[in-house]
Amino acid sequence: MPTETEIAIIGAGAAGIAAATRLAELGRSCLVLEAGTRPGGRAFTESASLGTPFDHGASWVHVAEHNPLTPIARRLGFTLFEGERRRRDILLIGDRPATPAEKAAHDAACDTWEAVAEARAAQGGPDIAIAEAVPHGGPWDATVSHWLGTTICGVEPERNSLRDYIDTGLDGENPQVREGFGTLVARLAVGLPIQLAAPIHRLEADRHITLEGPHGTIRARGCIVTVSTGVLASGALRFSPGLPAEVEAAIHGLPMALLSKIALRGGAGLGLDPFARLGRRVEGEGDRPMSWVVSPFGRDHAIGFLGGEAAWALAREGPAAAEANARAELARYFGEAGLARAFPHPAVATDWGENPLFLGAYTYARPGSAGARAALAEARLADGRIRFAGEACHTRYAGTVGGAWASGMAAADALSATLAG
Ligand SMILES: Cc1cc2nc3c(=O)[nH]c(=O)nc-3n(C[C@H](O)[C@H](O)[C@H](O)COP(=O)(O)OP(=O)(O)OC[C@H]3O[C@@H](n4cnc5c(N)ncnc54)[C@H](O)[C@@H]3O)c2cc1C
Numbered sequence: 001m002p003t004e005t006e007i008a009i010i011g012a013g014a015a016g017i018a019a020a021t022r023l024a025e026l027g028r029s030c031l032v033l034e035a036g037t038r039p040g041g042r043a044f045t046e047s048a049s050l051g052t053p054f055d056h057g058a059s060w061v062h063v064a065e066h067n068p069l070t071p072i073a074r075r076l077g078f079t080l081f082e083g084e085r086r087r088r089d090i091l092l093i094g095d096r097p098a099t100p101a102e103k104a105a106h107d108a109a110c111d112t113w114e115a116v117a118e119a120r121a122a123q124g125g126p127d128i129a130i131a132e133a134v135p136h137g138g139p140w141d142a143t144v145s146h147w148l149g150t151t152i153c154g155v156e157p158e159r160n161s162l163r164d165y166i167d168t169g170l171d172g173e174n175p176q177v178r179e180g181f182g183t184l185v186a187r188l189a190v191g192l193p194i195q196l197a198a199p200i201h202r203l204e205a206d207r208h209i210t211l212e213g214p215h216g217t218i219r220a221r222g223c224i225v226t227v228s229t230g231v232l233a234s235g236a237l238r239f240s241p242g243l244p245a246e247v248e249a250a251i252h253g254l255p256m257a258l259l260s261k262i263a264l265r266g267g268a269g270l271g272l273d274p275f276a277r278l279g280r281r282v283e284g285e286g287d288r289p290m291s292w293v294v295s296p297f298g299r300d301h302a303i304g305f306l307g308g309e310a311a312w313a314l315a316r317e318g319p320a321a322a323e324a325n326a327r328a329e330l331a332r333y334f335g336e337a338g339l340a341r342a343f344p345h346p347a348v349a350t351d352w353g354e355n356p357l358f359l360g361a362y363t364y365a366r367p368g369s370a371g372a373r374a375a376l377a378e379a380r381l382a383d384g385r386i387r388f389a390g391e392a393c394h395t396r397y398a399g400t401v402g403g404a405w406a407s408g409m410a411a412a413d414a415l416s417a418t419l420a421g
Helices: 014-025 069-075 100-122 141-153 162-167 181-189 229-234 245-253 309-317 319-342 372-378 401-420
Strands: 007-010 030-033 090-093 202-205 209-213 216-220 222-225 238-240 259-265 276-280 291-294 301-307 386-388
Touching (some): 014 401, 030 216, 209 222, 245 372, 276 319, 301 309, 372 401, 386 401
Parallel strands (some): 090 276
Antiparallel strands (some): 209 216
């Protein structure tokens, strides 16, 4: 006998948790089917490896003043902390620190990069790649493109839609959660009807909505699908009947970017302030510097960030290669001996790119696909009884936990209205 529920939700990340929360408020019953062994998805805090909370995924509460999770976090007693706003504390050129004048030139180039991208998007016209709009050839242009483009977006500006980048720009307050962003999201899952270790491999829409996985069959009146577009594109979840062409096109238009993190334990003795930021100038073709945040909340670790193709390549090679790359990068700042003294413990590397439940960090839009987020959010399969939700579906705060949360809420409202009608 299949398990019966009114609404099935596939995935217990931020979007799935939000959808289940909203459906409970609306008096609807639901069941969340999560393939993994924990709720939270790409918001995941882990404390065992470092002895203090380490967010493998999301850590910044972007645009906190408009983020739906800000008031929830405060109400639950979580601590949001925003350090002083600086672009870099240490910026290296080769093996020497940049002078104040060079740092000022770097910061000015960042401002110009963003202003030029915004101005070009405002002109309208075809949806081009970011790289076609931003400055090239100046002493800091490659470094700024690597940082604001490849690192933060997780994809090279040559492959990322300018319009989507501008539409989803994350200006505003950017605090981090002392207890871990993943801890907050997991806390919001407490008490919800979530079945863990319950992957769904097939979703059939007929008179009922039927979900199938190795653990059994679930029959529902409606369904909200929150898995990443990487998982959707992989075919791990098959739809019957097949997805309409416009939904396939939206998924194809929103591939997964990759931002990888690596935490090296130690660093408290480096003499840097909590949350100090380290970066390095790009030196020629193929140079892909990591960016670092040292001693977040005064803790004894440093977190390195690497995005785009270099991150995918290291993800394929495995954690030992990621650690070697990270140590080589930090040795430029602290020297081999200083590095060995400061960070004597094994590193903790994230694996979002290779994990089949995610297959990347967050979505970007291909040039020409700036409308794909709205298309996915508005897709109504089976007369609106199947909806999509998740970070990919938010047209303003895509790629974020806040966007995923708002999208889950909206999908729950829309599906509930469909079932009432
Ligand atoms: C390294 C990194 C850094 C980030 N930094 C930030 C940040 O600072 N701030 C921010 O706001 N955001 C950040 N993000 C993005 C943020 O984490 C995501 O946008 C958000 O958590 C996505 O939530 P979601 O519910 O859309 O998807 P997910 O969290 O991916 O949830 C989907 C769930 O579906 C499950 N699933 C997959 N396949 C199946 C299946 N077949 N059956 C059942 N379940 C399945 C998955 O296990 C997962 O739990 C970061 C992400 C990464 C990886």
